[in-house]
Amino acid sequence: MKTVKHALLIARKDLAVELRTKESLNAAGAFSIVILLLFSFAFDPDPEQVKEIGGGLLWLVFAFAGALVFNRSFARELPNDCLDTLLASPLSPASLLTGKALANFVMLLAMELVSIVIFGIFFNVNWTRHIGELSLVFALGTWGISMLGAVFGALTVNLRLRELMLPIIIYPLLIPLLIAAIELTKLLLANQPPSPSDFLWAKILIVFDVVFTALAMMLADTILVN
Amino acid sequence: MTRAIDLAGVWKFYGDYAALRDVTLTVEQGDCCALLGRNGAGKTTLLRILAGLSSFERGRTHLFGSSPRQAHAAFLGHGIGVYEDLSARENLLFFGRLAEVPDPDRTAAEWLERVGLANASDMLVRQFSRGMRQRLALARTFLHLPKILLLDEPFTSLDDRAITMLSELIVESRRRGATIVLSTHQLREAMVIASHVALIENGRLRHAGERTETMLDDPGLLYRLHS
Numbered sequence: 001m002k003t004v005k006h007a008l009l010i011a012r013k014d015l016a017v018e019l020r021t022k023e024s025l026n027a028a029g030a031f032s033i034v035i036l037l038l039f040s041f042a043f044d045p046d047p048e049q050v051k052e053i054g055g056g057l058l059w060l061v062f063a064f065a066g067a068l069v070f071n072r073s074f075a076r077e078l079p080n081d082c083l084d085t086l087l088a089s090p091l092s093p094a095s096l097l098t099g100k101a102l103a104n105f106v107m108l109l110a111m112e113l114v115s116i117v118i119f120g121i122f123f124n125v126n127w128t129r130h131i132g133e134l135s136l137v138f139a140l141g142t143w144g145i146s147m148l149g150a151v152f153g154a155l156t157v158n159l160r161l162r163e164l165m166l167p168i169i170i171y172p173l174l175i176p177l178l179i180a181a182i183e184l185t186k187l188l189l190a191n192q193p194p195s196p197s198d199f200l201w202a203k204i205l206i207v208f209d210v211v212f213t214a215l216a217m218m219l220a221d222t223i224l225v226n
Numbered sequence: 227m228t229r230a231i232d233l234a235g236v237w238k239f240y241g242d243y244a245a246l247r248d249v250t251l252t253v254e255q256g257d258c259c260a261l262l263g264r265n266g267a268g269k270t271t272l273l274r275i276l277a278g279l280s281s282f283e284r285g286r287t288h289l290f291g292s293s294p295r296q297a298h299a300a301f302l303g304h305g306i307g308v309y310e311d312l313s314a315r316e317n318l319l320f321f322g323r324l325a326e327v328p329d330p331d332r333t334a335a336e337w338l339e340r341v342g343l344a345n346a347s348d349m350l351v352r353q354f355s356r357g358m359r360q361r362l363a364l365a366r367t368f369l370h371l372p373k374i375l376l377l378d379e380p381f382t383s384l385d386d387r388a389i390t391m392l393s394e395l396i397v398e399s400r401r402r403g404a405t406i407v408l409s410t411h412q413l414r415e416a417m418v419i420a421s422h423v424a425l426i427e428n429g430r431l432r433h434a435g436e437r438t439e440t441m442l443d444d445p446g447l448l449y450r451l452h453s
Contacts, residue, residue: 006324009320009323009324013309013312013320016312016316017309017311017312020311020312020350021311079305079310080305080306080307080308080309080310081303081304081305081306081307082305082307082308082309084274084277084279084301084303084305084307085301085303085305085307085308085321085366086324087277087278087279088277088278088279088298088299088300088301088376089298089321089324089325090298090324090325090326091324221295225278225279225281225295
């Protein structure tokens with residue numbers, strides 16, 4: 001209970017700071033919009049092609065824009081040695097990681113909402129037909145990216161080349177999650193009925209989230225203190 | 227007397243370099259121990275270990291019988307530990323809620339008043355002068371009435387007002403039974419408020435004991451005796 005309460009405090013603080021500075025949201029939002037616009041004008045895909053590439057395009061945008069959010073997540077704690085203050089406080093490392101992941105999650109979802117609207121307009125796709133299922137896929141995929149981003153954001157925060165190192169480390173690890181999210185999103189955008197084999201992708205998303213969240217909780221002390 | 231801080235045979239290495247060498251130190255509850263030593267002697271490393279911010283290779287460290295990570299000592303390091311993009315009130319509310327103080331709003335307001343920042347409570351910290359930041363950092367450190375305070379060179383670059391404020395807060399904290407370890411180069415200020423003195427040199431503890439009247443009259447005595 002205390003872990004959840006403290007995690008919510010961290011997330012609320014991070015979101016308050018972000019709403020004031022808009023450091024991550026502006027960068028991630030601008031990046032997403034530019035990539036979607038450029039793709040739309042460069043390839044001018046027909047409706048059938050959009051159904052094929054839509055899921056992949058969206059999740060690549062989310063993953064790359066996510067790196068811009070994660071880089072700021074722990075870097076925000078460096079001025080004035082705030083990270084030391086937090087770690088010396090009654091806050092547990094697990095709460096800190098969860099709080100950071102929650103803030104990342106909310107920021108990424110906001111960016112995804114903007115991106116999907118832009119995607120719908122410029123690629124002429126009605127993405128609202130399966131809005132419930134699509135939201136679930138986005139939530140599951142985004143939580144996995146956010147948690148991994150928080151963990152590796154913490155590990156790379158003191159590195160001189162953290163902006164470079166973070167994407168290099170997290171993208172290979174995100175491959176299973178991204179493939180599953182891309183397949184499910186493609187299916188939902190194409191308005192196809194899911195076959196039993198498609199549920200495998202949903203299971204991969206859930207297992208990825210559970211495994212990485214559990215690992216992060218177990219290793220939080222090692223990640224943040226040692 | 228209850229043993230508040232108990233270090234026994236602590237070694238800390240940075241690569242091959244031993245930053246702390248077999249340090250054994252005890253501090254009783256309610257004592258204020260001034261940790262003296264030249265730059266690079268190992269004072270900050272020792273304080274970071276006590277705060278649970280740094281691991282160590284050998285020995286044991288207990289704060290009231292718990293590990294440093296479980297003891298949650300209040301730590302004031304070289305940074306002021308407050309957020310530039312939050313207001314003074316938001317900072318104190320955040321840290322107050324983390325420390326689970328009973329009424330965070332009232333506590334934050336009282337501390338803002340006490341450190342003379344009530345009129346600037348809704349200003350962002352990035353708009354503060356250096357003196358205002360330091361006073362906010364003091365409020366942040368003391369607001370939850372911690373049982374153990376670890377202060378790393380707290381007098382450095384403080385103005386007169388903040389030095390007086392910090393000295394008063396330390397005396398007040400001791401009166402309610404808090405244990406304090408502070409590292410400092412300001413010998414005169416330290417000798418006045420410390421009950422005990424420890425001298426560390428090249429990672430080794432050279433002296434640990436009560437602060438005597440002689441030290442009060444001649445703050446540099448310890449350095450001369452052990453150099």
